[in-house]
Amino acid sequence: MPLNQPSQAEGDFVLRGDVVYSGDPLTLRAFPDAFLVCRAGKSAGVFTRLPAEYSGLPLEDRRGKLILPGLTDLHIHAPQFGFRALGMDLELLDWLEKRAFPEEAKFSDPSYARLAYGLFTEAVRRGPGTRLCVFATIHPEATMILQDLLEESGLVSLVGKVSMDRNCPASLREEQGTVETWLALSAERKYRNTGPILTPRFIPSCGDDLLRSLGKLARSRDLPVQSHLSENRREIAWVRELCPASAHYAGAYRDFDLFGGGIPTIMAHCVWPEEGELQLIRERGVYVAHCPQSNTNIGSGIAPARRLLNRGIPVGLGSDVAGGIHSSIFRAMGDAIQVSKLRKALAESSAGAPAGTAAGAPIGEDDLRPLGLEEAFWMGSAGGGAFFNTGSFEEGKEFDCLVIDDADLAAPFPLSLRDRLERTVYLSEDRHIQAKYVRGKRIL
Amino acid sequence: MPLNQPSQAEGDFVLRGDVVYSGDPLTLRAFPDAFLVCRAGKSAGVFTRLPAEYSGLPLEDRRGKLILPGLTDLHIHAPQFGFRALGMDLELLDWLEKRAFPEEAKFSDPSYARLAYGLFTEAVRRGPGTRLCVFATIHPEATMILQDLLEESGLVSLVGKVSMDRNCPASLREEQGTVETWLALSAERKYRNTGPILTPRFIPSCGDDLLRSLGKLARSRDLPVQSHLSENRREIAWVRELCPASAHYAGAYRDFDLFGGGIPTIMAHCVWPEEGELQLIRERGVYVAHCPQSNTNIGSGIAPARRLLNRGIPVGLGSDVAGGIHSSIFRAMGDAIQVSKLRKALAESSAGAPAGTAAGAPIGEDDLRPLGLEEAFWMGSAGGGAFFNTGSFEEGKEFDCLVIDDADLAAPFPLSLRDRLERTVYLSEDRHIQAKYVRGKRIL
Numbered sequence: 001m002p003l004n005q006p007s008q009a010e011g012d013f014v015l016r017g018d019v020v021y022s023g024d025p026l027t028l029r030a031f032p033d034a035f036l037v038c039r040a041g042k043s044a045g046v047f048t049r050l051p052a053e054y055s056g057l058p059l060e061d062r063r064g065k066l067i068l069p070g071l072t073d074l075h076i077h078a079p080q081f082g083f084r085a086l087g088m089d090l091e092l093l094d095w096l097e098k099r100a101f102p103e104e105a106k107f108s109d110p111s112y113a114r115l116a117y118g119l120f121t122e123a124v125r126r127g128p129g130t131r132l133c134v135f136a137t138i139h140p141e142a143t144m145i146l147q148d149l150l151e152e153s154g155l156v157s158l159v160g161k162v163s164m165d166r167n168c169p170a171s172l173r174e175e176q177g178t179v180e181t182w183l184a185l186s187a188e189r190k191y192r193n194t195g196p197i198l199t200p201r202f203i204p205s206c207g208d209d210l211l212r213s214l215g216k217l218a219r220s221r222d223l224p225v226q227s228h229l230s231e232n233r234r235e236i237a238w239v240r241e242l243c244p245a246s247a248h249y250a251g252a253y254r255d256f257d258l259f260g261g262g263i264p265t266i267m268a269h270c271v272w273p274e275e276g277e278l279q280l281i282r283e284r285g286v287y288v289a290h291c292p293q294s295n296t297n298i299g300s301g302i303a304p305a306r307r308l309l310n311r312g313i314p315v316g317l318g319s320d321v322a323g324g325i326h327s328s329i330f331r332a333m334g335d336a337i338q339v340s341k342l343r344k345a346l347a348e349s350s351a352g353a354p355a356g357t358a359a360g361a362p363i364g365e366d367d368l369r370p371l372g373l374e375e376a377f378w379m380g381s382a383g384g385g386a387f388f389n390t391g392s393f394e395e396g397k398e399f400d401c402l403v404i405d406d407a408d409l410a411a412p413f414p415l416s417l418r419d420r421l422e423r424t425v426y427l428s429e430d431r432h433i434q435a436k437y438v439r440g441k442r443i444l
Numbered sequence: 445m446p447l448n449q450p451s452q453a454e455g456d457f458v459l460r461g462d463v464v465y466s467g468d469p470l471t472l473r474a475f476p477d478a479f480l481v482c483r484a485g486k487s488a489g490v491f492t493r494l495p496a497e498y499s500g501l502p503l504e505d506r507r508g509k510l511i512l513p514g515l516t517d518l519h520i521h522a523p524q525f526g527f528r529a530l531g532m533d534l535e536l537l538d539w540l541e542k543r544a545f546p547e548e549a550k551f552s553d554p555s556y557a558r559l560a561y562g563l564f565t566e567a568v569r570r571g572p573g574t575r576l577c578v579f580a581t582i583h584p585e586a587t588m589i590l591q592d593l594l595e596e597s598g599l600v601s602l603v604g605k606v607s608m609d610r611n612c613p614a615s616l617r618e619e620q621g622t623v624e625t626w627l628a629l630s631a632e633r634k635y636r637n638t639g640p641i642l643t644p645r646f647i648p649s650c651g652d653d654l655l656r657s658l659g660k661l662a663r664s665r666d667l668p669v670q671s672h673l674s675e676n677r678r679e680i681a682w683v684r685e686l687c688p689a690s691a692h693y694a695g696a697y698r699d700f701d702l703f704g705g706g707i708p709t710i711m712a713h714c715v716w717p718e719e720g721e722l723q724l725i726r727e728r729g730v731y732v733a734h735c736p737q738s739n740t741n742i743g744s745g746i747a748p749a750r751r752l753l754n755r756g757i758p759v760g761l762g763s764d765v766a767g768g769i770h771s772s773i774f775r776a777m778g779d780a781i782q783v784s785k786l787r788k789a790l791a792e793s794s795a796g797a798p799a800g801t802a803a804g805a806p807i808g809e810d811d812l813r814p815l816g817l818e819e820a821f822w823m824g825s826a827g828g829g830a831f832f833n834t835g836s837f838e839e840g841k842e843f844d845c846l847v848i849d850d851a852d853l854a855a856p857f858p859l860s861l862r863d864r865l866e867r868t869v870y871l872s873e874d875r876h877i878q879a880k881y882v883r884g885k886r887i888l
Contacts, residue, residue: 082855082856082857083855084871085853085866085867085869085870085871086855086859086863086866086867087863087866088781088817088866088870089814089816089817112856115856116856119854119855119856233793293782296782296783296785296786297782297785298785299785299786299788299789299814300789301786301789301790301793302786302789302790325778325870325871326870326871334769337532338737338740338741339740339786341740341741341742341743342740342743342745342746342783342786342790343790344743345743345744345745345746346745346746346786346787346790349677349745370533370743372533373532373533410563411526411527411530411563412526412556412559412560412563413526415530419530419531422529422530422531422532423529423530425529426529426532426769426770427528427529427769427770429873431875
């Protein structure tokens with residue numbers, strides 16, 4: 001990962017409060033009135049009694065508050081933030097043409113980029129996320145503005161200047177060499193928290209030469225990659241036409257060496273994976289960004305998140321603004337649970353294939369079992385956070401943390417820590433975040 | 445409707461701002477910088493220039509703010525508010541037995557009722573709703589506490605002491621005569637804004653004698669009725685066993701004279717309506733409370749809201765807390781749109797029957813078309829509001845109104861009034877409500 005290590009300078013300290021984090025997809029670790037220790041920007045663990053060796057550290061007393069890991073958004077389009085929650089009545093390919101592309105074209109103007117990315121950055125700074133993987137636009141200058149703003153915010157991010165050179169308006173067509181220009185500009189800035197990520201938009205908008213050159217860059221410069229995979233059935237059919245020699249959509253990325261296997265890779269969506277794709281994703285260690293709200297809003301379907309988890313594929317959550325309307329990963333957790341319930345209810349009501357079933361992918365009974373709180377919370381914290389070595393309070397993880405004042409989410413009876421987490425996932429708003437730490441530094 | 449008319453005493457006034465309301469399910473009426481006139485608790489209309497006859501009225505200047513009708517929640521369970529967003533992992537019948545019934549049993553204790561209903565009432569007072577149809581529990585005393593609190597809040601509500609006497613814990617079994625006792629208590633209070641509504645829980649929990657007596661009460665005392673209809677397939681099969689002589693679930697209510705035909709009636713859900721039920725609903729003028737989030741959370745499915753609208757059935761929205769987690773009808777509007785998109789996406793992916801298809805109900809192509817903003821906003825305002833003669837600013841409608849300060853939902857480009865409404869539906873929180881009027885009286 002092209003991010004520097006957290007610096008020692010942030011200081012060491014102890015947070016006292018009600019600590020909850022995810023041990024694995026099925027296990028919450030909950031510690032009422034516990035001590036969470038930060039050393040050099042990393043977690044030194046959670047303790048029910050403060051060990052003597054840490055007794056001299058500054059203690060931040062947050063008793064009664066919920067202390068959770070910072071959340072990771074594995075997939076968000078910063079230039080689309082401006083038109084989130086507007087005109088949500090189109091499916092993917094029409095939506096790209098009519099809404100996303102015209103708005104993204106405006107980012108050729110740096111002053112527009114400064115305005116729009118300023119609104120975006122302030123919104124994610126105030127939310128529960130501490131890490132994000134961001135699509136920008138094709139414009140190097142606007143992308144640098146976004147990177148500067150994110151660096152200032154204290155959030156940790158990987159930002160991709162988008163690459164695309166076919167099936168798009170002329171104004172959004174990449175010229176040769178712009179990726180290298182942008183990478184050079186990024187390197188000059190010597191950011192601490194902001195790294196570049198190669199970002200071919202998706203196969204339909206990238207010609208073979210462009211994909212090949214990005215694959216080579218990823219290997220030679222040790223850069224991560226993000227893109228979209230198997231989101232919508234019209235799109236998948238189109239990729240089949242565009243890449244007749246590839247086994248499937250995932251195979252097309254692999255054929256250009258843009259699909260894991262030593263290259264840290266995130267693929268958004270996977271709503272309609274074929275069996276061969278699932279195997280390739282797993283073999284190559286590719287992360288899937290599950291974006292339930294976007295898949296709903298632009299009518300793509302319901303991704304088989306349970307099946308991905310069952311296969312041992314690393315899965316995190318993405319808000320996918322502006323396919324998704326809400327930039328909070330708490331909302332994405334709730335959405336993931338809800339759509340998984342509909343996936344089961346509708347599969348059972350139908351004699352046909354359930355959602356997310358493509359040729360050759362067998363559906364086990366358990367593949368339809370809805371996600372629970374544990375799995376959704378895991379995906380949005382530890383699951384996606386693993387891409388950045390954060391998302392839990394296991395010793396050695398980078399210290400990203402939220403302090404939540406959930407007093408006004410109380411019930412007329414006592415709540416367990418699990419109950420309070422569930423309420424926070426479904427009901428909290430940004431105003432409930434009392435403090436936010438990234439790599440040990442308080443940014444909110 | 446057993447509600448008194450709004451009083452003249454609230455005074456007459458004019459609100460100036462950006463007015464939007466629903467003309468019909470497909471039409472928004474939007475008036476930038478307009479004058480909305482309230483006379484004697486009713487709307488006197490919206491004017492782009494203030495007519496001379498109103499020029500002497502007090503003017504409340506809300507220029508730049510969005511002025512919308514108050515929203516109506518046609519279906520909410522007040523005693524379940526305390527456990528909303530907790531343990532959302534059960535389907536309907538298990539959820540009733542394990543979560544809803546044990547919590548409702550606590551309302552035999554008036555002090556618990558005061559605590560829990562106090563939290564509920566304060567939450568709905570602060571939200572965008574101005575009218576609500578509420579299920580309480582079987583307990584007359586606790587129900588009176590809820591009615592007192594709602595009356596104090598200034599909201600307008602119909603509240604039902606729940607009736608049930610079979611297939612439920614002994615502690616929640618209705619004794620004969622308690623409905624009459626409760627109706628007598630309610631009449632004594634001389635409420636202005638709070639009326640009683642007969643509330644058989646649903647067919648499985650009400651024996652024939654109880655249903656028959658409620659039907660007689662509805663006719664003889666001119667009382668409205670609310671209940672649940674065709675929510676979950678296990679439930680529907682159970683009703684078929686319990687009422688073998690009735691044509692279907694809706695027919696069972698009709699056979700006890702609890703189904704419209706001069707009795708104002710609301711039935712929640714209708715996720716799996718048969719063709720005969722749709723015809724009966726329409727013939728008898730029964731309102732359907734569409735509760736998309738609850739249907740998702742407890743795994744019921746996706747109600748065919750488009751088909752109900754196409755048939756000319758009156759449809760409003762319900763939060764159905766605590767099957768639903770969120771008590772805001774703005775959220776219900778967004779959910780209604782989103783699940784309608786999934787209904788289409790999943791029907792198209794399957795060779796089998798789409799969601800919401802039961803025996804004999806033909807699906808037209810248009811039945812799968814997702815709901816748009818217009819239809820969702822209509823259902824949550826004018827559609828459900830029609831049950832109370834409110835929900836729009838047409839002349840003569842009771843004056844319920846929200847003033848929304850949406851400044852922090854701005855975009856980096858100008859927004860139309862429709863855009864601002866769409867953002868408000870998807871993104872607003874209670875804090876965006878700057879003022880709320882019910883029957884011409886400001887309550888927030």
